Amino acid sequence: MQTLHVELGDRRYPIFIGSHLDIQHLLKPYIQGKQVMIVTNDTVAPLYLETYKKALTALDKVTAQCILRDGEKFKNIENLNLIFDALLASGFNRDCTVLALGGGVIGDMAGFAAASFQRGVNFIQVPTTLLSQVDSSVGGKTGINHPLGKNMIGAFKQPSVVFADMNQLSTLPPRELSAGLSEIIKYALLGDIEFLAWLEGNMPKLVAGDEQALAEAVYRSCAHKARIVANDEHEKGERALLNLGHTFGHAIESYLGYGTWLHGEAVAVGMVMAAELSHLMGWISTEDLARVKHIIQQANLPIYCPEIPLDEFLSYMSHDKKVLDGKIRLILMKKLGHAVITEEFNVDYMKQAILNNQKKGE
Amino acid sequence: MQTLHVELGDRRYPIFIGSHLDIQHLLKPYIQGKQVMIVTNDTVAPLYLETYKKALTALDKVTAQCILRDGEKFKNIENLNLIFDALLASGFNRDCTVLALGGGVIGDMAGFAAASFQRGVNFIQVPTTLLSQVDSSVGGKTGINHPLGKNMIGAFKQPSVVFADMNQLSTLPPRELSAGLSEIIKYALLGDIEFLAWLEGNMPKLVAGDEQALAEAVYRSCAHKARIVANDEHEKGERALLNLGHTFGHAIESYLGYGTWLHGEAVAVGMVMAAELSHLMGWISTEDLARVKHIIQQANLPIYCPEIPLDEFLSYMSHDKKVLDGKIRLILMKKLGHAVITEEFNVDYMKQAILNNQKKGE
Ligand SMILES: NC(=O)c1ccc[n+]([C@@H]2O[C@H](COP(=O)([O-])OP(=O)(O)OC[C@H]3O[C@@H](n4cnc5c(N)ncnc54)[C@H](O)[C@@H]3O)[C@@H](O)[C@H]2O)c1
Ligand SMILES: NC(=O)c1ccc[n+]([C@@H]2O[C@H](COP(=O)([O-])OP(=O)(O)OC[C@H]3O[C@@H](n4cnc5c(N)ncnc54)[C@H](O)[C@@H]3O)[C@@H](O)[C@H]2O)c1
Ligand SMILES: [Zn+2]
Ligand SMILES: [Zn+2]
Numbered sequence: 001m002q003t004l005h006v007e008l009g010d011r012r013y014p015i016f017i018g019s020h021l022d023i024q025h026l027l028k029p030y031i032q033g034k035q036v037m038i039v040t041n042d043t044v045a046p047l048y049l050e051t052y053k054k055a056l057t058a059l060d061k062v063t064a065q066c067i068l069r070d071g072e073k074f075k076n077i078e079n080l081n082l083i084f085d086a087l088l089a090s091g092f093n094r095d096c097t098v099l100a101l102g103g104g105v106i107g108d109m110a111g112f113a114a115a116s117f118q119r120g121v122n123f124i125q126v127p128t129t130l131l132s133q134v135d136s137s138v139g140g141k142t143g144i145n146h147p148l149g150k151n152m153i154g155a156f157k158q159p160s161v162v163f164a165d166m167n168q169l170s171t172l173p174p175r176e177l178s179a180g181l182s183e184i185i186k187y188a189l190l191g192d193i194e195f196l197a198w199l200e201g202n203m204p205k206l207v208a209g210d211e212q213a214l215a216e217a218v219y220r221s222c223a224h225k226a227r228i229v230a231n232d233e234h235e236k237g238e239r240a241l242l243n244l245g246h247t248f249g250h251a252i253e254s255y256l257g258y259g260t261w262l263h264g265e266a267v268a269v270g271m272v273m274a275a276e277l278s279h280l281m282g283w284i285s286t287e288d289l290a291r292v293k294h295i296i297q298q299a300n301l302p303i304y305c306p307e308i309p310l311d312e313f314l315s316y317m318s319h320d321k322k323v324l325d326g327k328i329r330l331i332l333m334k335k336l337g338h339a340v341i342t343e344e345f346n347v348d349y350m351k352q353a354i355l356n357n358q359k360k361g362e
Numbered sequence: 363m364q365t366l367h368v369e370l371g372d373r374r375y376p377i378f379i380g381s382h383l384d385i386q387h388l389l390k391p392y393i394q395g396k397q398v399m400i401v402t403n404d405t406v407a408p409l410y411l412e413t414y415k416k417a418l419t420a421l422d423k424v425t426a427q428c429i430l431r432d433g434e435k436f437k438n439i440e441n442l443n444l445i446f447d448a449l450l451a452s453g454f455n456r457d458c459t460v461l462a463l464g465g466g467v468i469g470d471m472a473g474f475a476a477a478s479f480q481r482g483v484n485f486i487q488v489p490t491t492l493l494s495q496v497d498s499s500v501g502g503k504t505g506i507n508h509p510l511g512k513n514m515i516g517a518f519k520q521p522s523v524v525f526a527d528m529n530q531l532s533t534l535p536p537r538e539l540s541a542g543l544s545e546i547i548k549y550a551l552l553g554d555i556e557f558l559a560w561l562e563g564n565m566p567k568l569v570a571g572d573e574q575a576l577a578e579a580v581y582r583s584c585a586h587k588a589r590i591v592a593n594d595e596h597e598k599g600e601r602a603l604l605n606l607g608h609t610f611g612h613a614i615e616s617y618l619g620y621g622t623w624l625h626g627e628a629v630a631v632g633m634v635m636a637a638e639l640s641h642l643m644g645w646i647s648t649e650d651l652a653r654v655k656h657i658i659q660q661a662n663l664p665i666y667c668p669e670i671p672l673d674e675f676l677s678y679m680s681h682d683k684k685v686l687d688g689k690i691r692l693i694l695m696k697k698l699g700h701a702v703i704t705e706e707f708n709v710d711y712m713k714q715a716i717l718n719n720q721k722k723g724e
Contacts, residue, residue, distance in 0.1 A: 077446075081439050088510035116478075119505060119516045143481060148450035154481045155517060 002219045006138055006226045008158060008233060015137050015162040017219050019211040023163060024055035030124060030161040033095030036061045037087055039110035040101040041070040044128055047171055052101055052126070064090040068106065072259060075105045075145050077153070083113040094118035103129035103176075104136045108154070111142030115157035125159040129172060130180025130214070131264060133164040134187075134221035139229045150258070164218050166211035174207075174300065179264025181206060181299040182271075184217050187224040189271060189292065190244045193337030195220055196295065203298040240341045244331040245270030248354070251316035252305045261305075268301035269357060277353035278333040281345055288336040304357045313354055364581045368500055368588045370520060370595060377499050377524040379581050381573040385525060386417035392486060392523040395457030398423045399449055401472035402463040403432040406490055409533055414463055414488070426452040430468065434621060437467045437507050439515070445475040456480035465491035465538075466498045470516070473504030477519035487521040491534060492542025492576070493626060495526040496549075496583035501591045512620070526580050528573035536569075536662065541626025543568060543661040544633075546579050549586040551633060551654065552606045555699030557582055558657065565660040602703045606693040607632030610716065613678035614667045623667075630663035631719060639715035640695040643707055650698040666719045675716055 001018030016026055036056050040049055045067045056063045066086035068079050087096070098121060100110035107125055114123035127133045143154020169177065181203075188196035198220075199206070205213040225242065232239040249270030253261060275292040278284045293303045318328060327343050330350070334340050363380030378388055398418050402411055407429045418425045428448035430441050449458070460483060462472035469487055476485035489495045505516020531539065543565075550558035560582075561568070567575040587604065594601040611632030615623060637654040640646045655665050680690060689705050692712070696702050 077439065077443050084439075084508055084515055085510075088508055088514060112478075116474075116505075116515045116517060118514060119503065119518055141481065143478075146446055146450055148447075152450060152480060153446055153478045155478060156481055 002215065004219060004222050004226065006158075006222075007230055008140070011158045013158060013160055013162065015164060015222055017133075017164045017166075017215050017222070019166045019215065021163055021165045023052065023165075024058050026163065027055060027124070027161070028059055031056075031059065031061060031097050031122065033093075033097060033122070034060075034062050035090070035092045035096035036063045036099055037083070037090065037092060037096060038063060038065045038099045038101055039068070039083055039106055039113065040065065041068045041074075041106055043070040044102045044106070048101060048126075048128065048168060052099065064092070068109070070105075072105055072145070075109055077144055077146075080109055080113060080144050083110065084117060087113070087117050092117075092121075094121055097122040097124055099124040099126065101126045101128065102132075103127065104132040107132050107136045108142050108151070109144060111140075111157045111159070112144060112154050115142060115155035120157075123157055123159045125162045127162065127164060128168045130169055130177055130218070131183055132180075133218050134180060134183050135225070137162045137164060138222050138225040164215075164222075166214045166218070169211075169214060170209055175262060175265075177207065177209065178300045179262040181217075182264030182268045182296070182301050184221050185295055185299060185301075186242075186244050186267065186271060187221045188295075189275070189333065189337065190241050190331070190339035191224060191228075191337065192220070195224075196291070196337055200291070200295055200298070203295065207298070207300055237341070240329070241331055241339050244339050245272075245274050247317050247328070247330055248273040251313050252308070254316040255308045255312060256306070261302075265302055266305070268296045268299070269303060269305045272296060272303045272357050273353045274330065274332055276356055277330070277345060277350050280349035280353060281332070283332065283334050284336050288333075291336065304359045307358050307360050310351060310354065314351075364577065366581060366584050366588065368520075368584075369592055370502070373520045375520060375522055375524065377526060377584055379495075379526045379528075379577050379584070381528045381577065383525055383527045385414065385527075386420050388525065389417060389486070389523070390421055393418075393421065393423060393459050393484065395455075395459060395484070396422075396424050397452070397454045397458035398425045398461055399445070399452065399454060399458060400425060400427045400461045400463055401430070401445055401468055401475065402427065403430045403436075403468055405432040406464045406468070410463060410488075410490065410530060414461065426454070430471070432467075434467055434507070437471055439506055439508075442471055442475060442506050445472065446479060449475070449479050454479075456483055459484040459486055461486040461488065463488045463490065464494075465489065466494040469494050469498040470504050470513070471506060473502075473519045473521070474506060474516050477504060477517035482519075485519055485521045487524045489524065489526060490530045492531055492539055492580070493545055494542075495580050496542060496545050497587070499524045499526060500584050500587040526577075526584075528576045528580070531573075531576060532571055537624060537627075539569065539571070540662045541624040543579075544626035544630045544658070544663050546583050547657055547661060548604075548606050548629065548633060549583045550657075551637075551695065551699065552603050552693070552701035553586060553590075553699065554582070557586075558653070558699055562653070562657055562660070565657065569660070569662055599703070602691070603693055603701050606701050607634075607636050609679050609690070609692055610635040613675050614670070616678040617670045617674060618668070627664055628667070630658045630661075631665060631667045634658060634665045634719050635715045636692065636694055636701075638718055639692070639707060639712050642711035642715060643694070645694065645696050646698050650695075653698065666721045669720045669722050672713060672716065676713075 004015045098114035100107045140156045140158045146152040245267045249266035252266040279289045366377045460476035502518045502520045508514040607629045611628035614628040641651045
């Protein structure tokens, strides 16, 4: 087991990363009160709920559960309210703990509920998807969607502890595993060429679900995000680097309709586009671009998107939050493994990078 | 105009207190972005919305409004969501400002919306009831009710500025004015004998709506709360003093059904009960007790409640949040103008204090 400490001002919490974590032992110091509400969904509950209930009961805690329906479309205020209903119906008070057991959807909703119930109660996160392990574990973002926008309503809420158990990834659908690998590749491409080399060597193991390799990848990814977030807690600068591939990816997701492609899949193509534009700008070599495409393909992720009319693609891109005052800012690679936030690129090259990575007739 | 600065760690904000405040001039430094959402209700909107819209338009801001239905029963998640709907339908972004124009209900809901929209946007408070001026202006508590409990869901959110305009109190129903005076008397009784003397001299002016007297009372009250909250931001100790009269009052409110009596009215009787118990304990004199009753009556507030079966009264009292581990802690007066948090009182005297201040047959 590896332990990563996330340092954020006066808040500091550990992420325990390993396989078959001894949760009973590890949980103990992080729950002061008696009551623990486990928030999960109807896919994850049959798989892992019992384990957590048992561990908590052994710790002499009173547990209750709130089992939401599975899916991003249930990440809304109505389902958030079901968590409040459960907390209050169970007579939970301000000393209680909310434990999120599930992927990013559950983590975001349970975290927001923990931030808001009684104006803030203890929050513990058990991310059970690779994506949520490497992304939701660090940064404290929680929230819900609104019909008019994703993640529009929420809070910053740091967990008191995070458990990332690789063994739980064994039940994850392969497409979801690859979606998580997409964000892992992102960390390598934006700031760690050595990690990229490591991934190139270990990708076969990762896609096969090798728990030791996964743990190492999760550890390195969380460490990267933790460092970037700590440097820029309020999202003024460096944190934008985490959006490598996301402006392009956002356009793909929006055009196809959220849910058609997984976020990680759209980001994968987005990273290819960012790499291609960086190449056209003369910043990375043909070989570098090939390496980007290759690692993405090794992770069973797409390297091109369906055909999307350019004007629509561009308009979706500029709806993206990273657009300030009408100017598009992109995260591009000045060299492989070193991304920057920049407005200084050739717009025609950008268009070319988009078009080059679409597959006609799809 | 008087200005009170509330100091809370790295957050510091002014409360402007006066009559006919020059809001256009005063608002200017506190709104960086272009968009301002005014949240108000259908009672307050016809009275004051135009004034604020005009001032904001003169400042070159884009305004929109969200007019909720008036009443505590609308302080719920459905109406909170109407604020989010309005923000998103108007295309508001994370640089926007939410301005609460109304009493405590509007302040609590708009504040929670400001805390949660985009995980936090600028918040400005214009409390238009006396109660919200002296209570909601300081402390940063925001939130909504749940069918199973009041104020169960919310956030701590400090405003960037508060405007308390005495002129707006001219339209307030007299009962609501008195309810605000109840909390003002509380500040005097819990920690400021000199303020009590001042109130005794000025109560006729206050109930008549004298704006200068009201401004002084609001200033002193907010200063008291600010000092107490700053000493105890996380509600571990001293802040409980602010609950003088509230454990008894809570029982009265609960028994009668929320909304029958105003909160300030129930607290008024609660303060009499606390004073009577303090007297029975030998801590304050007969004359002191008479002074407490007199100032409360001067404010047109009740000094006794309807008959409530003692066992029910006690059971409602112990549902109160200030009960720790089954022991009732009360805020009592060690001397007049000096309250303490204590478990050291005679329970029979407590029962007697309750019974002595009920009116049989009501
Ligand atoms: N808070 C943050 O910082 C942050 C970061 C990234 C993404 N997110 C959010 O996270 C969400 C995406 O997260 P996600 O990719 O984990 O999606 P998800 O939570 O929808 O999980 C994907 C699917 O896998 C299932 N699943 C989860 N764990 C499983 C397991 N161990 N075995 C089998 N199936 C399992 C889920 O039930 C779901 O069907 C989005 O809502 C996004 O906005 C938040
Ligand atoms: N956040 C805090 O720290 C805090 C503190 C105390 C109370 N509260 C909350 O505040 C609420 C009570 O506040 P309240 O007493 O202001 O109640 P309120 O907001 O319901 O206002 C009382 C009534 O007066 C009306 N009104 C408001 N301003 C008016 C004006 N200028 N002229 C005419 N009518 C006007 C309102 O529409 C309402 O009908 C409760 O929900 C309570 O939980 C919060
Ligand atoms: Zn992402
Ligand atoms: Zn009160």
